[in-house]
Amino acid sequence: MEEGYLGELPEKRLNIFRPKKIKEALPVLVFIHGGSWRSGSKEQYSLIARRWARRNIVTVIIDYPLSPEYKIHSMGKASAKALNWVEENIADFGGDPEKIVVSGHSAGGHLASLISIRDEYFDSLGVKNPIAATVLIDAAGFDMYHYFKEKNNAPGTSHLKTFTDSPEVWKDTSPIYFLHDNMPPMLIMMGGKTEESIIEGTHRFIKEYKKFEPEPSFKVQKSKRHIPMMLQMVYTPGRGFRWVTKFVKSVGE
Structure with a gap:
């Protein structure tokens, strides 16, 4: 894993919204x-x-x-750190x-x-993974190793600035290679007209995921492009918003 995985991270804040x-x-x-x-x-997601x-x-956003400035492993660690803070403090805000x-x-x-899939980010902080379930909305990057091998990008260009020039890091940060029996339940949503790389990556991921979860909660919205997959959450009566809300409320039942 690249330098900085266990190093210091910049201070980041989070926003909490509650009834x-x-x-x-x-x-x-x-x-x-x-x-x-x-x-x-x-700040862009306050309305949702x-x-x-x-x-x-x-x-919590x-x-x-x-x-x-920062590479992918640092982003993973920072996200894990935020989740750990939420677990330790969210009861003060009415959360379970x-x-x-x-x-x-x-x-x-x-x-x-x-x-959600790799505990290593929480392990690096010396804490347990608190994630009870996962909702993926038109997610990118399920298999960055395959993506970079296919693209054959020149070193240092585009997403390689995030994922480095190391094939080891590409594989280390590709969730598709770390699926296992004890993953949290997932709701996976994809737009039928989203980016080709997301469509290909998601279908590859679902194929492997089915080895552990034969009937995945996978929803394709055939007419949706990439950005509208998230914009639809602004409209509370929308299907996507209802799916996420129902799934979140079903956790632990």
Whole structure:
């Protein structure tokens, strides 16, 4: 793993959204934003977070250090660190630390799947993995090793600034190679008109995932492109929003 995996990370904050009245501990949704691992911020998702909070889900939007200054393992560790903070503190905000669901869109979906499947990021912090379930929304990066081998990018270009020039790191950060029997349950959503690399990567991932979960919760929205897969969460009556809400509330039942 590249240098910095166990090193210091920049201080990051998170935003918490909760209902005004909480009668009992509520399920928690921790969302990791997309942006090709090099852009995006938690502030962009406040409207969506408020909508989930109105559905009695304590919602946490996190930030993580971005490329090119930081590499992929540091992003994974930062995400794990945020999840650990949530587990230790969310009860103070009305959330149930036993019902933490991690979610992400695009690059955030990659990070959510990576820390859900690989405990190493939590191990590096000396804590247990608190993730009870996972929601992946048009996730990228399920198999970056295959992606880079196919692309044959020149060293230092594009996503290689995030994933380094090392094939070992590519494989280390590709969730498809680390599937196992004790993974948290997953809701996997994909747009039928999203980016070709996401369609290919998701279908490859689902094929391997079925070896552990023969009937995966996999939903394809045939008419949706990449960005609209997340934009639909703004509209509370929408199918995607309802799927995520129902899944989060089913955790632990």
